Amino acid sequence: MEEFIYFFSFKDPNIVLVVAGISLLSISAAMVGTFTFLDKKALVGDAISHAVLPGVCMAFMFAGNKNPYWIVLGAFTTGAISTYCISYISTTTKLKEDTVIAAVLSIFFGVGILLLTQLQQTGNAALSGLDHFLFGNAIAIVWEDLIVYGFIASFVIIILLVFYKEFKLIIFNAHFAESVGMPVRILRFVFNSLLVLAVVTGIQAIGVVLMAALLITPAAAARFWTNKLHVMLLLAVTFALFSGVAGAYISYVIPKMPTGPWVVMVISFLAFISFFFAKKKGMVSRWYSQRKYQKKIHMDHILKTLFLHWEKKQQGMTQGELINQFQGKASTTRQYINHLINKDHLSATEHYITLTPSGFTEAKRIVRLHRLWEVYLSKYLNLAPDHVHDMAEKMEHLLTPDLEAQLEASLDYPATDPHQSTIPRDHDV
Amino acid sequence: MIVKVTKPVLEIHDLTVSYGKNPILWNIDFSLPHGVLAGIIGPNGAGKSSLIKAIMGLLDVNSGYVRIFDSEMNAVRKKISYVPQRESVDWDFPASALDIVMMGTYHKLGLFKRPGKKEKELAIKCLEKVNMSNFQDRQISELSGGQQQRVFIARALAQEADIYFMDEPFAGVDISTENTIVELLKKMTKDGKTVIVVHHDIHSASRYFNWIIMLNLHLVASGPTDKVLTEELLQKTFGGKLALLSDVGDLIKQKGFDPLKN
């Protein structure tokens, strides 16, 4: 706990440095990542992040130390070459894009590893920390790093905001963008450069191997909460920011822990939470609304059963009779009957369960929808009367008042269904 | 107008299918007699391809069933041939025309067995039937659209099936290929095969088919060509979708699940 307070009180200037750095890079990565995600190019980011490794090593060979200017230059160069290779190879050869991405990724990374191991063999003392570029070490960020990486990240963020409208249009509909005279090729080039830059900012803190996650995962998580691009960007940035700082904190508390994997763990956790629990699109909420719908179906059936019984015999049913209509579902039926009584749709007297006036209206509506759909099927879909029941059984729970009105109008308010049963309406006596 | 058939080879009972969550076929119910050359026609997005995919068991159905030769699909699969849309595969695949046609013999071989001389001879014969014998060793990406389609038809012939389902075999092919294929299909039905073709051109439909199935999310008509190819039914088929069915589709899309699935 003490560590926690110390870390987040930001008394230590080094911690401020680290948090500032990781925050900026998380924001820029999440923003760029959101666009690449929507452009269905998420894995290109993975290829680029692996492809910066040979550039990093070459810069080190050239400069002889971890000078961030050289590192950035080297990383940007090979990263940019890799994006160019991917688009060149997949447009000019018959190789498919996924194959090209995988090939470019592994070849560049292989060369990077070759150079890295060569460097390690030379035993250069300044080399220590070069392998931090693999899995990242946010704690090792120094003032000079922050200036370089922070500047790049801010640059990426600003350019993205300036060209927000243009990038949005290109991703949504490139052909349209071209037709209204947008310089699509130049904008794509700018965007690809931003993508490489966003990756470059992450190599020190997150590492090349896992940088892809910071591009892809925040956007994937955010997508489940919204359909609006600006909200999605905001959410992705928030998720990335949180996981970036959390990852930095963990590797501060446990110094031997590399930062990258922890950032990825936190962001993946947020993503899985989103996949399962997001409102509307999440797995659990979809499952919940499906259950709710099944419950509604069952209660609709209880009302309908009572109505049909009343239609035939003009009287209520005993609880036993009613429950017997739902074989194997006695306990849920009992529970729903009580629920309907509470909703004032049913009333229970000593012997009978009967529909209250509001229950009666509701039951009528269900039966009416059923019979109207049967008429619809036989009139518009030419189905024989013995074929219409099953579908109507599903539609009676689904149709909204709007659709009911449409249905009535297009059928011209029929009096009976194809089985000659009367279609009940509210003004009936 | 839906003409009922006694002793059908294919019987479709109240089939309802969703694609994703979007209901694309509503209560399809018809049967086909033996030996017809049937065309499935309807506008774009009418569910023509989905219908034959659902029959083949490639799409999940919400309700209803399909019976072929009065049995389940899986029990008679060896007697059925399916020709997917030409665009559905990658023609850069490293294979020759003959390789593709040989695939038509795989279902009889079973697991682990490889095609041998007998299968090769059959495949060559099938390529001859579609006038493609000169191209048997040609790489498939070097064939024209019409030639690729002929290869697909030859593969179907190699299956030596009794019922053929073909998805848009005339899409993007030249006139001579179209004529070759039509002649071939007519000959096949004369030999007692039943052929069902998804087709997009109403004008040629009356010349090609002796049975027509009209589809537009729901079944508009099914019957002998001279009986069903009327102005009224064509208007019903191509005159736009039923507003209610589309609206219900939109309603379902907003839900997180498909309420029409059982």
Added chain:
Amino acid sequence: MTFDHNAFLIIITGALIAISCGLLGTFLILRRMAMIGDAISHAVLPGIVLAFLFSQQREGIAVIIGAGVLGIIATLIIDYLSTKIKLQHDASIGVTFTWLFAIGIILITLFAGQIDLDQDCVLYGEIAYIPIDLWILPNGTIMGPRVLYVALINVILVIFFIMYLFKELKITSFDAEFASSIGISTGIINLSLMGMVSYTTVSSFEAVGAILVLALLVVPPATAYLLTSNLKRMILYTLIIGVFTSLIGYYVAYYINGSIAGAMAGVSGIFLLFAIIYSNFAKRIIIFSKA
């Protein structure tokens, strides 16, 4: 140029691994599943570490099973995310493998004291140490390099797999719908291919590392794909390229004094470059001169 016993052993092992990977990779790229190969090669890591922790040995069957299971789980998670959760396919891959790989790295760091695995080994393997890692029978007989046997068994199983399921793999790769229409289960064929990819990844892991397996899975088949349009010839070329990748990769690494696996990936890239030049330029020139 040196060609001693050790060099020979390393090159042979590298070639065997390249053959296994190339055979499976051919079908991966034809099915447009190259990035699934990437995902599996990352995702096996936590399986290896966990199995290692439980069985306390690196050589055991447990590691192969643990990693194989993780590889299959990864493909199932990807499939679940994209079909059930409805996350787009490329993002499903990206989210899944980075997550699993991160777990693996964290486990390695946590249990660094208890397991003889480190981050470097994960990335690029230790093929150079193959000659000194010997398989010794309980009675003291020295059978030779252990990893060579591992690679040999792997290659035999992969060859059997490809031979026996050749027609199923071919038809499901070309036309999955047609395959299902004649009753071949694309899902099962797919899963068994993924299983073999996972197994091969683990088996090659010690030698070339998790990530560079991907180079061997994808690059030689991609090269061969550009050179021929006949499946059997494509496989043949893949194998030849794989063997030469191992041979040349060894000497490149020897002269640069760097990782052999890294050099192999680089060499495979040179082959691919040549194939791209050939297919984009030379072919046209040949056609042009003929005309």
